[in-house]
Amino acid sequence: MLEIKGLKVKLEEEDKQILKGVDLSIEPGTVHAIMGPNGSGKSTLSYVLSGKDGYEVTGGAAMLEGADLFDMEPEERAAAGLFLAFQYPVEIPGVGNMTFLRTAVNAQRKVRGEEELSAGDFLKEVRAKAKSLKIDADMLKRPVNVGFSGGEKKRNEILQMAMLEPKMCILDETDSGLDVDAMKLVAEGVNALRSEGRSFLVITHYQRLLDHIQPDIVHIMAEGRIVKSGGPELALEVENNGYADILAEVA
């Protein structure tokens, strides 16, 4: 699904190398987790893959189902099936959540040569999906993320994911700022979307999210590289011993 080879990335504005050669291969239908201390480059990886400005790729490649992501605009990457659930979902005053969702869904359908969803069909689908995420009608009407609590924002991200049905979902610290109940709700939303054709890359500091979204493979990232990969037990090791032991071991 997603092939990352030797990816090197620096900040555009300053001479600072963030990613120093990341290799990652994600098979269809699998859930990968990336853990790592602050400043290891986890969020940068998610931003670079989704096309945010401000980064310069200085080496390596990232392919989504064989297509070069770095040849595509952010909206093209989305239409190709990439989705980033933001660590800090953006508030957009003046744009209704529903309008936003429908604009996004129909824009992607258009690129794929599919017909736009009718207002009625769209509404039906949104309501059903919103209900399972405990997103009420009021949240759908309000401007995008404006006045939403931390938990509501993250649930709204998952709702977008559910509506857009991407193939490759990147979750950037989706657990940050969530209490246990909110995290369970978000995890359930993600688990409901797990399928053979869909892959996940879950970026997190903590093991606790991975209790709810069980990964197939766990990677440890440090100083711009993936330094260790393993099964779910690797996350437990981090939880119990912290990163220090692992980092010392690979140094």
Place this chain on the structure above:
Amino acid sequence: MALAQLKIDTTEARLADARVPQGAAWGNAARADAMARVRQMGLPTKRDEYWKYTDPASLTVADAPEAAVFENDEGLLFADVDRLRIVFVDGVFDADASDDLTGEGLEIDRLAIAMDTDIHWAKELYGILEARGQTPVERPLAALNTALATDGVVIRVTGKPTKPINFIYLHRDVASDAVLHNLVKVEPGAEVTLLETGPAAARFSELLEVDVADGGKFNHVRAQGRDHERRAVTHCFAKIAANAVFKSFTLTFNGVLTRNECVLEIVGDDAIAHVAGACVGDGRDFHHDDTVFITHDAVNCESRQVFKKVLRNGATGVFQGKILVKKDAQKTDGYQISQSLLLDEDSQFLAKPELEIYADDVACSHGSTSGAIDETALFYLRSRGVPHDDARNLLTLSFLAEALDEIEDQNLTEELRDRLEGWLARHS
């Protein structure tokens, strides 16, 4: 103080061939008074403080600069709204194209008829609010309008007519120089909605005097444009009595020069006055100026000014807005916001917000900002698959939303929003 020679020259050049319409004695007197005001103040020049950001030369020159007739490919605005149509072609009332000037709770006369009638309610309003509005800031172009206006309608509202009144302006002559003066008198407890739409003339001067009596309600929605080459100066002078509501919204598309002045005086307690505007302009030849002056002279009144401008490719936007709270106008709630969205580095927004407060128990706030499109929001939308230009247009509409929200009737808002979407799509 003697007027500067430039001012005298400008004024006399404009008045040399000006023809003052004649009618009943009171009308002639009102026009003569206005003419005296013009000569006493002198027409504005770029050196005037109040015209620092907008060059009035093309508004004061004797011969109106020509403006190409704009081919309207979108049809008339509000065509599906059941409304009383009053049509002006190049500033001349067109009876055949208009509906009958009658309606439940309405008395409507053509201005010329009213001013040729010895006893008419218009006598108490024509030029009266304009003259009151000359202090503390002089508005000589308004006095010029009162002196020279050749057409217009006078409307007295005694009930709550179900239909809005729509002034429909049509521009057909490249050299038309239209001067319209309209009156609206809202009697106690009466309510009316006035719509103004369409390109009016190559050069257009419109003055609207609105007197809202106790408990009355005046609702005004105006759309200017999309003619590119017009020059327009509009004035709205309103007096707002106790428990009355005055709301005015203007959407402006294009225009070489548009200056909209709104001068409101709140004279009765518990009244509400809202004035809002949104404009979109593309190119160096776009210049739009909103100049607002709201005087609070009563207790427990609310005023709002909400102005938003979208400027691209070197367009210029101006906002001069003032709230004056007199000594006894306690419990005043005044709000003013003026914002511009600059879509490139060549466009400019010039803002002069002013507060002058003499009462000690008031809540007044004002703010003014200039900014570019929020890159974070733009990326967020694009990351969801919305193409760059669509995302930018969506954010632009969201920027304008606060001003559009000032319109009470959602159906009108929707139609204006559609026109805005069209404009943004064409100017992407």
